[in-house]
């Protein structure tokens with residue numbers, strides 16, 4: 001196996017290297033490693049960057065979703081409506097909170113949850129909606145909030161792929177009751193390991209989240225409720241603080257490269273999902289082809305690495321299919337066609353052009369009926 005010429009992703013340090021190195025040294029020297037001054041400072045800085053009054057740092061994005069639901073008193077006996085097209089962790093987080101995921105199909109153009117399908121999936125047990133800003137593209141929050149208000153449902157936004165994304169000019173994570181972020185290394189803002197955060201408007205909710213992430217302690221060694229251990233390391237907080245000042249520039253770079261793909265793929269024999277909102281954070285660049293697997297092999301033959309996000313709707317995952325049966329015809333169809341092209345700030349414009357050229361050169365095998 002030779003390494004691909006154009007890798008799907010590169011996580012090697014770039015212009016942030018010195019700042020990251022300095023952050024690591026600062027923590028090593030400080031002698032304080034879990035929940036401390038770096039975490040406090042990161043929470044304030046990330047809240048400001050995200051346009052939210054409060055941010056609470058937790059261990060990872062999955063915990064961010066699960067703890068947000070728990071802080072809103074959602075648990076056993078409750079249903080949470082979510083998208084079948086996402087990382088399975090979105091739905092697993094609902095299970096972690098003790099609630100039941102209910103899948104509502106996606107919009108075929110936007111690929112995010114369809115507000116009409118949400119309304120159709122509501123039962124007497126529905127308590128919340130978990131829309132996913134998939135690929136960095138905001139879900140249709142104005143329509144989703146209208147449905148939620150009509151039915152008195154809580155809303156937790158899965159922002160794990162959507163750092164700094166906006167929907168109609170407003171930051172994602174600030175529409176609903178809470179926004180959950182992941183800083184897994186491959187995300188637009190990545191740590192050197194697992195990390196996550198919840199952004200919220202209400203101070204009361206932030207306080208509850210701070211207790212829940214630390215065993216439910218209401219005072220030192222007094223556990224007022226059964227919380228979890230989902231504390232952020234000082235090391236991850238310091239690294240995230242070092243990288244946060246670059247995030248706006250990296251996001252602009254992603255948007256520029258995505259626009260270059262859109263140009264380059266205009267005549268390609270594939271479907272490029274429309275740019276629904278300029279606030280798209282361009283975490284991934286998915287295209288669609290009815291011959292996805294052949295296209296993937298064709299590109300691999302030219303040294304271009306791609307991935308499918310996601311090859312299977314969550315509603316068909318063995319861990320969820322039996323407990324959350326759902327008919328999501330659009331997600332089923334789309335999952336068979338999705339292919340993500342390389343997209344990250346360090347990628348050159350020439351690499352984008354080369355990938356675009358290769359996709360244009362793909363000759364779909366005609367299928368005779």
Ligand SMILES: *Cc1c(COP(=O)(O)O)cnc(C)c1O
Nearest residue numbers: 060061062087089090160182184
């Ligand atoms: C990454 C991701 C998660 C889970 O975040 P972790 O930090 O890996 O736990 C949840 N939802 C979406 C959409 C993600 O991309």
